Amino acid sequence: xENKDIKDIENAMKLANDGLPEKERALxxxxxxxxxxPANKYLEKFMNWARSRSLWILAFGTGCxxxxxxxxxxxxxxxxxxxxxxxxxxxxxSVFVIGGYASIKTIKRIVRSYEQMQGPKYVVALGSCTINGxxxxxxxxxxxxxxxxxxxxIYITGCMPRPESxxxxxxxxxxxxxxxxxxxxxxxxxxxxWYKKNQKQIIKDWNMPDYNW
Amino acid sequence: xxxxxxxFYAVISITVATVWGLTLGGIVRKTYxxxxxxxxxxxxxxxxxxxxxxxxxxTITHGVMFYLxxxxxxxxxxxxxxxxxVIFGSVxxxxxxxxxxLLLVMYFIFFGQLGMALxxxxxxxxxxPLGIARGLSQMSAFELPFSLAVISxxxxxxxxxxxxxxxxxxxxxxxxxxxxxxxxVMAAMISLLGMNMHSPFSLVLAPQEIPIGPPIEMSGSFLxxxxxxxxxxxxxxLVLFMNLFFGGAAHPNVLIALIILMIKTLxxxxxxxxxxxxxxxxxxxxxxxxxLKWPTLIGIISVLFIAYF
Numbered sequence: 001x002e003n004k005d006i007k008d009i010e011n012a013m014k015l016a017n018d019g020l021p022e023k024e025r026a027l028x029x030x031x032x033x034x035x036x037x038p039a040n041k042y043l044e045k046f047m048n049w050a051r052s053r054s055l056w057i058l059a060f061g062t063g064c065x066x067x068x069x070x071x072x073x074x075x076x077x078x079x080x081x082x083x084x085x086x087x088x089x090x091x092x093x094s095v096f097v098i099g100g101y102a103s104i105k106t107i108k109r110i111v112r113s114y115e116q117m118q119g120p121k122y123v124v125a126l127g128s129c130t131i132n133g134x135x136x137x138x139x140x141x142x143x144x145x146x147x148x149x150x151x152x153x154i155y156i157t158g159c160m161p162r163p164e165s166x167x168x169x170x171x172x173x174x175x176x177x178x179x180x181x182x183x184x185x186x187x188x189x190x191x192x193x194w195y196k197k198n199q200k201q202i203i204k205d206w207n208m209p210d211y212n213w
Numbered sequence: 214x215x216x217x218x219x220x221f222y223a224v225i226s227i228t229v230a231t232v233w234g235l236t237l238g239g240i241v242r243k244t245y246x247x248x249x250x251x252x253x254x255x256x257x258x259x260x261x262x263x264x265x266x267x268x269x270x271x272t273i274t275h276g277v278m279f280y281l282x283x284x285x286x287x288x289x290x291x292x293x294x295x296x297x298x299v300i301f302g303s304v305x306x307x308x309x310x311x312x313x314x315l316l317l318v319m320y321f322i323f324f325g326q327l328g329m330a331l332x333x334x335x336x337x338x339x340x341x342p343l344g345i346a347r348g349l350s351q352m353s354a355f356e357l358p359f360s361l362a363v364i365s366x367x368x369x370x371x372x373x374x375x376x377x378x379x380x381x382x383x384x385x386x387x388x389x390x391x392x393x394x395x396x397x398v399m400a401a402m403i404s405l406l407g408m409n410m411h412s413p414f415s416l417v418l419a420p421q422e423i424p425i426g427p428p429i430e431m432s433g434s435f436l437x438x439x440x441x442x443x444x445x446x447x448x449x450x451l452v453l454f455m456n457l458f459f460g461g462a463a464h465p466n467v468l469i470a471l472i473i474l475m476i477k478t479l480x481x482x483x484x485x486x487x488x489x490x491x492x493x494x495x496x497x498x499x500x501x502x503x504x505l506k507w508p509t510l511i512g513i514i515s516v517l518f519i520a521y522f
Contacts (some may be wrong), residue, residue, distance in 0.1 A: 036270045036271060046264075047264065050264035050268060051268060053258075053261045053265075054258065054261040054262045054264075054265040056265075074249070074251075075249055075251045078246070078251040078252055078253070080242075080246060080251065080252075080253060080254045081246075081251070081252040081253060081254060081255070083254060083258060083261060085254070087425075088424030088425050088429075089424050089425055089429045089430075091273065091429070091430055091431065091432040092266075092425070092431070092432055092436055094265070094269075118269050118270075118271045118272060118273060118432040118433055119269065119270045119271050120269070120270055185270070213273060
C-alpha cells in the first residue's frame with residue numbers, strides 16, 4: 001500500500017465528532033479506543049486475582065436499582081468484606097453497576113461514564129429492565145437491552161434483585177475475572193462502530209465527542 | 214561504597230515503612246468498619262488495592278505536570294521519611310538523619326502537597342483545585358500549632374536534631390516530652406488530627422462533597438503512587454511524632470525496637486482514628502478557625518512556659 005492510502009485510511013479511522021459545534025471539535029480527541037491485550041500469562045493471572053479482590057464500583061445510580069446499592073455498603077450486608085468499595089469518580093472505578101431501567105437521558109451519561117472508566121472495566125447489569133426492558137418494555141423513553149450500548153459482563157435478574165443476589169452476582173463476576181473471561185473493554189474497542197451506531201440511533205441530541213476517553 | 218550501603222539500608226527502611234503504613238491503613242479501615250457495626254475489608258485490602266491500580270491497562274494523562282504531581286507527592290513522602298531516624302541508635306534504620314533535620318522534615322511535610330497542587334490542577338476538573346485550596350489552607354492552619362510545638366521542644370532540648378531530641382528522652386518514661394512538656398504535645402497532637410486528615414478534618418478527600426478532591430482525575434498507576442505515598446507519609450509522620458514526643462523506639466535489638474515502634478505508632482494513629490470515627494466533618498472555615506484558636510493558644514503558652522519558667 002502506498003503512503004497516501006495509509007493516510008486515507010488513518011483519516012477515515014478518525015472520529016468525526018460531528019455532534020459538536022465546528023469550533024469545539026479540535027478541543028476533543030479523535031482517537032478510537034484501542035484493543036489492549038493481556039500481559040504475560042502468569043502476570044495477568046496475578047493481576048486478575050488482585051482485580052477480583054478489589055472491585056471499585058462507580059457510585060452512579062442509574063435507575064431504581066441504585067436503591068439496592070445503599071444497603072449493600074452499610075452494616076447489614078457490608079460488601080466491603082468482599083473487597084467491594086464505592087468510588088466517586090469514573091477514572092478510578094472498575095465496575096459499573098447499571099441499576100435497572102436506563103432512560104434515554106441516562107444512557108447518554110452511562111456511555112460517557114463508561115468510556116471515561118479506565119480499563120479493564122466490568123459492567124454488572126441489575127434487574128430485568130436491563131435484559132429485556134422488564135416492566136418498561138414498551139416505554140417510549142427507556143431502552144430495552146443495555147448490551148446493545150455497552151458490553152455487559154454479568155446480569156443479575158429480579159425486579160428488584162435483593163442485595164444478597166447482588167453479592168452472589170459479584171462473586172460470579174470475581175470468578176469470571178479470575179478466569180480471564182471479562183474483557184468488555186476490548187469487546188467495546190473491537191466493535192466500536194456497532195456500539196456507536198446503536199447509541200446514536202437512540203440518543204437524538206448527540207452533543208458530545210464520539211469517544212469520551 | 215559507604216553511600217551504596219546507606220542506600221541499601223534506606224531501601225530496607227522504606228520497605229518497612231510502606232508495609233507498616235499499608236497495614237495501618239488496613240487496621241484503620243477495619244476499625245471504622247467495626248464502629249459502623251460492619252465486618253470490614255480484610256487487613257490486606259490496601260495491598261490489593263495498590264496491585265489493582267497498578268494493573269490497569271489504560272491510564273489517562275493530561276500533560277507533563279499531571280505526570281509529575283504524584284511523583285512530587287511521593288518525593289515529599291520519601292523526603293519526610295528519609296530524614297527521620299526511625300530507630301534510635303540503629304544503623305540500618307538511622308536513615309539520613311543529621312543536624313537540623315527537624316526543619317528539613319517540616320519543609321518536606323509541606324512539599325508533597327505543593328507538588329500535588331501543581332499536578333492535580335492540570336487535570337482540569339473543578340473539584341481538584343477546590344480540594345487543593347482546602348488542603349493548603351488547612352495545612353497552613355495546622356502547621357501553626359505544630360511549629361509552635363516544635364519551637365517549644367527545640368528550646369527545651371536546645372537542639373533541632375531529632376536524634377538528639379530522642380537521646381534526651383531516654384532512661385525513663387518520665388523523660389518523654391509527653392511528661393516534660395505536655396502543653397507542646399497537646400498542641401502537636403491536635404495538629405496531628407489535621408495532618409492525618411480523618412474526620413472532623415477530612416476536608417481534602419471528602420467523597421460526599423468534592424468527590425475525592427485533588428486526585429479526582431488520577432487513575433491507574435498515578436493513583437497507585439499516591440496510595441503508596443499515603444502509606445509512607447503516614448508512617449513518616451507517626452515516627453516523627455513518636456520521636457519528638459513519645460521517647461522514640463530505642464532497644465539494642467532491632468526487632469524489639471521495631472515492635473516498640475509499631476505499638477507506639479499504632480497508639481498515636483488510633484488517637485486520630487478514634488476521634489475520626491466519632492465526629493462528623495467540619496466545614497472548611499470551622500476547621501481553619503479551630504486550628505488557629507485553641508491549639509495555637511496552647512502552643513504559644515507552651516513556648517512561653519518553656520522559655521521563661
